[in-house]
Amino acid sequence: xxxxxxxxxxxxxxxLRLDDSSVPLLPSLPLPRSLxxxxxxxxxxRFVRALAIWGTMLVLSPxxxxxxxxxxxxxxPAASSALSHDLSGVWMQYPDGSTPGVPGMNAIDQRFRPPFxxxxxxxxxxARPMQGPTAVxxxxxxxxxxxxxxxxxxxxxxxxxxxxxxxxxxxxxxFELGHVWRTIWTDGRPLPKxxxxxxxxxxVGKWExxxxxxxxxxxxxxxxxxxxxxxxxxxxxxxxxxxxxxxDTLEMQxxxxxxxxxxxxxxxxxxxxxxxxxxxxxxxxxxIEEENAYSETIRKPAGGISTAPK
Amino acid sequence: MKHxxxxxxxxxxxxxxxxxxxxxxxxxxxxxxxxxxKTQDAVAPLSHDLSGVWMQYPQGDVPGxxxxxxxxxRSRPPLxxxxxxxxxxARPMVGPKAIAGEExxxxxxxxxxxxxxxxxxxxxxxxxxxxxxxxxxFEEQHVWRTIWADGRELxxxxxxxxxxxxVGKWExxxxxxxxxxxxxxxxADAYGDxxxxxxxxxxxxxxxxxDTLELQxxxxxxxxxxxxxxxxxxxxxxxxxxxxxEWxxxxxxxxxxDDAVRKPAGVAPSSSKKYWR
Numbered sequence: 001x002x003x004x005x006x007x008x009x010x011x012x013x014x015x016l017r018l019d020d021s022s023v024p025l026l027p028s029l030p031l032p033r034s035l036x037x038x039x040x041x042x043x044x045x046r047f048v049r050a051l052a053i054w055g056t057m058l059v060l061s062p063x064x065x066x067x068x069x070x071x072x073x074x075x076x077p078a079a080s081s082a083l084s085h086d087l088s089g090v091w092m093q094y095p096d097g098s099t100p101g102v103p104g105m106n107a108i109d110q111r112f113r114p115p116f117x118x119x120x121x122x123x124x125x126x127a128r129p130m131q132g133p134t135a136v137x138x139x140x141x142x143x144x145x146x147x148x149x150x151x152x153x154x155x156x157x158x159x160x161x162x163x164x165x166x167x168x169x170x171x172x173x174x175f176e177l178g179h180v181w182r183t184i185w186t187d188g189r190p191l192p193k194x195x196x197x198x199x200x201x202x203x204v205g206k207w208e209x210x211x212x213x214x215x216x217x218x219x220x221x222x223x224x225x226x227x228x229x230x231x232x233x234x235x236x237x238x239x240x241x242x243x244x245x246x247x248d249t250l251e252m253q254x255x256x257x258x259x260x261x262x263x264x265x266x267x268x269x270x271x272x273x274x275x276x277x278x279x280x281x282x283x284x285x286x287x288i289e290e291e292n293a294y295s296e297t298i299r300k301p302a303g304g305i306s307t308a309p310k
Numbered sequence: 311m312k313h314x315x316x317x318x319x320x321x322x323x324x325x326x327x328x329x330x331x332x333x334x335x336x337x338x339x340x341x342x343x344x345x346x347x348k349t350q351d352a353v354a355p356l357s358h359d360l361s362g363v364w365m366q367y368p369q370g371d372v373p374g375x376x377x378x379x380x381x382x383x384r385s386r387p388p389l390x391x392x393x394x395x396x397x398x399x400a401r402p403m404v405g406p407k408a409i410a411g412e413e414x415x416x417x418x419x420x421x422x423x424x425x426x427x428x429x430x431x432x433x434x435x436x437x438x439x440x441x442x443x444x445x446x447x448f449e450e451q452h453v454w455r456t457i458w459a460d461g462r463e464l465x466x467x468x469x470x471x472x473x474x475x476x477v478g479k480w481e482x483x484x485x486x487x488x489x490x491x492x493x494x495x496x497x498a499d500a501y502g503d504x505x506x507x508x509x510x511x512x513x514x515x516x517x518x519x520x521d522t523l524e525l526q527x528x529x530x531x532x533x534x535x536x537x538x539x540x541x542x543x544x545x546x547x548x549x550x551x552x553x554x555x556e557w558x559x560x561x562x563x564x565x566x567x568d569d570a571v572r573k574p575a576g577v578a579p580s581s582s583k584k585y586w587r
Contacts, residue, residue, distance in 0.1 A: 148562075149560065180452070181454040283472060288561060
């Protein structure tokens with residue numbers, strides 16, 4: 001029953017990227033011709049994406065999903081040293097997830113979330129996510145609904161591709177969602193002592209054997225760490241460990257140490273990503289007019305998102 | 311964040327204040343010596359390397375406005391009827407057409423920025439080159455852009471987007487960037503001049519010496535303008551000690567800024583209010 005509700009509540013921001021070939025199989029949304037072409041296109045695309053994901057989730061039983069996941073996880077770690085210090089490419093997370101009915105989104109895994117602190121609990125109680133057990137249709141208040149910038153670790157968890165580009169002294173990550181980019185300094189500098197809180201935080205990275213370890217501090221507390229409303233405070237110390245298991249497979253393991261929000265360190269199991277050599281990161285900006293219109297035409301009829309002005 | 315917010319606030323106040331007060335002489339004079347520093351001692355090893363953080367020189371052509379003449383008002387060709395209607399509907403925050411309290415710039419509700427407007431802003435950008443690609447990182451709105459330099463051609467019929475689709479190649483010591491596939495939702499500059507889906511944008515980058523980058527912008531937009539808009543070259547200075555900071559447009563911060571700064575200054579649009587849920 002949760003799955004069904006989530007289908008209704010599921011919205012654009014966390015849509016899954018699908019090949020265009022899947023489009024003709026799906027019903028298209030009747031849109032007025034008066035809408036601008038792009039607008040119609042985007043709307044249709046997001047709708048199709050959302051439909052495809054949630055339709056698939058309904059059809060596939062959890063056991064099928066689990067099996068798909070199994071197969072992927074047992075991929076042989078044929079790491080060759082030539083690959084190990086090169087993470088370049090467009091990566092997409094495998095869709096196997098640990099929340100029933102939710103594709104992927106388990107690089108940050110709900111099952112491993114430690115107990116909240118009182119501050120963390122208060123934040124979590126105030127959050128009204130678009131999906132998950134605490135979702136209340138019509139009361140959603142995700143910061144991304146008004147196009148606030150996305151950032152780590154949340155943006156790492158969304159089922160959308162990202163690209164890694166390495167240059168001497170720096171690693172860039174480009175996320176399709178929100179067209180966000182991020183710098184990870186690899187020139188040996190230490191983390192800053194007292195950084196100003198930002199959406200992306202301040203990141204440094206270094207190689208430990210075949211693992212690229214990224215440390216980030218200096219976050220603001222305006223974003224959630226996941227789509228379920230789990231909080232992020234300005235005390236968070238985020239660690240990401242990237243390891244290329246073979247040419248096509250990237251393992252990402254996320255650890256969140258946020259003593260203001262959680263009573264223990266939140267250690268997630270590794271999540272596998274697949275190299276997509278032919279993909280290019282597209283422009284997917286959050287635009288407030290489109291977001292509001294989407295709420296009006298899609299989310300609201302589906303029973304979600306209050307459009308009442310606050 | 312506070313530091314950045316302060317900086318951006320200072321910058322905006324500086325721009326707005328200067329524009330409002332129309333103090334042109336001081337700025338023009340400050341700009342002069344740097345422009346005079348334009349030297350032609352181009353070094354061959356530099357010519358195919360544009361990497362670095364670049365900041366436009368502050369001398370401008372609009373009285374009281376620092377810089378912002380990469381897209382140059384004085385060279386603007388006559389508008390088509392469509393272009394004129396668009397310009398008439400625009401309520402910019404700066405320039406002769408600005409009407410305090412009626413501003414309707416798309417960026418006031420944090421719509422994404424894009425070229426050529428973003429090239430014209432007095433904020434730094436960084437260029438990073440890797441084989442087959444050039445990246446541009448703009449401090450304003452934390453926008454990044456890809457320019458494909460792997461020999462591919464411009465797409466035949468790209469979907470209109472905020473940043474468009476860009477390819478670039480070297481012609482001698484000049485890196486020529488061609489962009490199409492822009493949408494018509496962003497203005498071409500801060501003054502409300504339109505950008506249509508027919509826009510073919512050409513940017514020519516040339517490193518005159520280690521510290522100086524020349525950028526020349528040509529806008530060929532037959533839907534908006536009766537002739538190509540050819541702007542004179544604009545010089546940029548290498549800022550080797552700078553790093554591009556995180557400066558996002560955030561709707562509630564923008565609204566708060568409206569209430570705290572723009573409104574009291576008499577230039578307050580509260581247009582973002584209606585988008586706030």
